[in-house]
Amino acid sequence: MSLLVKNIRQIAGLLDDDVQLLKGAAMQQLQTIDNAFLWVEGERIADFGSMDQPEMARYAAAAQHIVDAGQGWLLPSFCDSHTHLVYPASREIEYVDKIRGLSYEEIAKRGGGILNSSRKMAETSKEQLIEDAMERLAEIAAYGTGAVEIKSGYGLNTENELKMLRVIRELKQRSSLQIVSTFLGAHAIPQEYKGRQEEYVDLIINEMIPMVAGEELADFIDVFCDKGFFTEEDTDRILNAGMKYGLRPKIHANELARSGGIQIGVKYNALSVDHLEFTYEEEIELLKSSDTIPTILPGSAFFLNMPLAPARKMIDAGLPVAFASDFNPGSSPSGNMQLILSMACIQFRLLPNEAINATTINGAAAMDLSHITGSITRGKLANFYITRPMPSLEYLPYYYGVNKVGMAFLKGKRIV
Numbered sequence: 266m267s268l269l270v271k272n273i274r275q276i277a278g279l280l281d282d283d284v285q286l287l288k289g290a291a292m293q294q295l296q297t298i299d300n301a302f303l304w305v306e307g308e309r310i311a312d313f314g315s316m317d318q319p320e321m322a323r324y325a326a327a328a329q330h331i332v333d334a335g336q337g338w339l340l341p342s343f344c345d346s347h348t349h350l351v352y353p354a355s356r357e358i359e360y361v362d363k364i365r366g367l368s369y370e371e372i373a374k375r376g377g378g379i380l381n382s383s384r385k386m387a388e389t390s391k392e393q394l395i396e397d398a399m400e401r402l403a404e405i406a407a408y409g410t411g412a413v414e415i416k417s418g419y420g421l422n423t424e425n426e427l428k429m430l431r432v433i434r435e436l437k438q439r440s441s442l443q444i445v446s447t448f449l450g451a452h453a454i455p456q457e458y459k460g461r462q463e464e465y466v467d468l469i470i471n472e473m474i475p476m477v478a479g480e481e482l483a484d485f486i487d488v489f490c491d492k493g494f495f496t497e498e499d500t501d502r503i504l505n506a507g508m509k510y511g512l513r514p515k516i517h518a519n520e521l522a523r524s525g526g527i528q529i530g531v532k533y534n535a536l537s538v539d540h541l542e543f544t545y546e547e548e549i550e551l552l553k554s555s556d557t558i559p560t561i562l563p564g565s566a567f568f569l570n571m572p573l574a575p576a577r578k579m580i581d582a583g584l585p586v587a588f589a590s591d592f593n594p595g596s597s598p599s600g601n602m603q604l605i606l607s608m609a610c611i612q613f614r615l616l617p618n619e620a621i622n623a624t625t626i627n628g629a630a631a632m633d634l635s636h637i638t639g640s641i642t643r644g645k646l647a648n649f650y651i652t653r654p655m656p657s658l659e660y661l662p663y664y665y666g667v668n669k670v671g672m673a674f675l676k677g678k679r680i681v
């Protein structure tokens with residue numbers, strides 16, 4: 266299959282194939298070509314250039330499909346490196362409790378929150394979970410997402426954690442999005458382990474991790490290292506056990522309090538540390554000496570009225586920062602990465618170019634996928650979207666709240 270996209274107002278987000286992520290000041294760079302074409306062979310980007318180039322005529326003659334971009338912008342699909350989008354039911358009742366003034370921790374203490382989802386997870390069939398998640402994947406793809414990380418963590422026992430991960434494995438096969446899976450057995454302490462937290466950690470280490478690894482169900486391992494959830498010591502033990510099975514950490518840290526999660530993440534060479542609302546100079550310094558990618562989740566900060574993570578400071582300190590949706594039923598019921606892009610600019614003071622890089626190439630890097638996606642690069646997956654007509658690229662984060670994606674392509678096929 267070959268595809269020519271012509272009449273592109275501008276391609277934005279070109280990168281050389283040796284660039285895996287962008288750090289600090291380099292995040293401001295966004296390579297572009299005006300009045301461009303893109304040439305796709307099979308699932309991959311094969312070429313691109315200016316409409317004036319002689320190749321254009323050759324591709325036009327050879328193309329099996331030709332798409333007219335109508336002077337829209339063409340950008341690499343969003344890479345959403347942190348979601349919990351396999352879940353059994355929405356939780357809008359808690360949302361009302363939150364409006365009434367209950368905190369996330371208070372809701373969790375009353376058996377709401379993650380435990381609420383975990384009760385429903387046990388009752389929900391694999392088929393239902395797959396059907397619902399496929400719908401959510403179609404929804405985020407229509408908003409421009411092409412690669413996504415999905416976590417387990419609503420099972421909270423061996424049977425149901427495995428069930429969730431098998432659902433994600435099925436999604437990897439059925440969906441045209443690029444999906445990576447993360448084992449998050451340490452998402453909350455199940456009711457029956459109240460007061461016996463250590464025993465639950467033992468169960469994760471001695472039973473869940475070996476079984477997850479045995480079936481090769483997870484690409485990464487995660488722990489919710491935070492106040493009221495898992496301690497530094499729990500996190501250290503779990504990550505240490507996971508690493509023995511080759512599971513690289515991507516962890517929840519400093520969402521509700523300064524948890525020490527960044528320190529443990531750096532110690533175990535985590536691919537990313539995520540949330541980071543309660544993060545200070547000391548942690549920023551530590552991250553500078555590591556390959557761990559700080560990942561900011563504005564959706565949950567917005568939804569829970571949390572302080573904002575110091576993303577601007579991190580970039581100014583030279584770090585590579587990724588932004589992701591945290592799509593989940595409790596603290597961020599949206600996987601709309603265009604909204605995340607706008608929040609990154611408005612609330613976190615990222616320049617539009619920085620925000621685009623944070624949600625594409627750096628998101629891909631935070632899933633270890635930047636060799637195949639996250640930019641417009643020859644040989645990478647043909648995952649991109651074309652915007653509706655816009656006056657400028659800055660309009661993309663500026664005109665927030667509506668879908669600016671006119672057409673979306675995943676692995677060379679039009680999906681919207």
Ligand code: NIG
Binds near residue numbers: 382517
């Ligand atoms: O990333 N922080 C922990 N986990 C999710 C919330 C999951 C839920 O409430 O269902 C988060 O915010």
Ligand code: FE
Binds near residue numbers: 517593
């Ligand atoms: Fe999360």
